[in-house]
Amino acid sequence: MTVLISVWGASPGVGKSTLCAGLVRWLADAGLQVDHFREEEILTRPQFTAVAESFKTTGAVDLATLIAATAEFVASVLASGDDVVIADALVPYIPTLLAMGHEEETIGAFMTDLTEVLAPVSPVMVFLDGNAEAALSRAARREEGQWLDWYVGKxxxxxxxxxxxxxxxxxxxxxxxxxxxxxxxARNDWSLVVIERADELPQDEVLRAAQRSLRPWLEVLTQGSPTQG
Structure with a gap:
């Protein structure tokens, strides 16, 4: 069994990257083979080359190209033998689809296809919920400079x-x-873990909340993992 854990949040600054790093350490300590797909790697991983080039030249990407890239990614995960992929803001690409102007009907049809492609890696979403204003302020303090102006401009x-x-x-x-x-x-029946008030909680408490919710997947993975005998 291979599991893709996709970490998202209500806003930049809510703690996605910190949680991803904590989950990687936790799962690796349990003896699992873990791939950490960082947010910026969609521009560098070979499976997403066509997607990255399309964005650079046109600012958009054909949805069929995005599905094909995801299928290549899933195949590479299965071939690697990884037990878990921790993906920071990768699938299901909702911000990308909204940025390209797609409406809910198109997004819904895309998600049906995407869910089928991702089925071999049993996708789980961990969603860090919270107050967008507070999270944006935290991101602005962390990044310093004119980050908030840059983000709004983007x-x-x-x-x-x-x-x-x-x-x-x-x-x-x-x-x-x-x-x-x-x-x-919810409409596509993904496994979903929502951590409430993530912007207010200490980072170690957010990690513990995620660990509690993900423990059933950890138990299945460690029982079936070759590294566990």
Whole structure:
């Protein structure tokens, strides 16, 4: 059995990357072979070369290309023998689809195809919920400089709805992104772990909450993993 754990959140700054690193350590300590797919690696992993090139040249990507890249990624995971992939903001690509202006109907059809492609790696989403305003403020403090202006400007360039022009409208958009993500996941029966108030909790407490919810998958994986005999 191979499991893909996709970590998402209600906003930048909510703690996705920190949680991913903690989960990687926890699962590796349990004797599992773990691949950590960092957020920026969609631009560098060979399975996503066509996707990255399309974004660089046109700012968009054909949905069939995205599905094909995901199928290649799944095949590479299965061939690697990894027990778990911890993916920081990879699938199900909802922000990307919204940025390209796709409506819920198109996203729903895409998710049906994506769920079928991902079935061999038993996708689980861990969603860090919380207050977008607080999380954005935390991200701005962490990144320093003009990060918040850069982030708002990035969203403003995309065909998102509602459109983004300032911090307030960015928070309104993030609320929609959250709703579409959770609703789409629920309709496609993914395993879903939601950690409430992640922006308010200490990082070690967020990790413990995720560990408690993911323990059934850990038990299955360690019982069946070659590393456990």
């Amino acid at each position: 969203l403003a360039k995309y065909a998102v709805s509602p459109p983004v022009a300032d911090v307030t409208s960015a928070m309104n958009y993030l609320q929609r992104e959250r709703a579409v993500t959770l609703e789409t996941i």
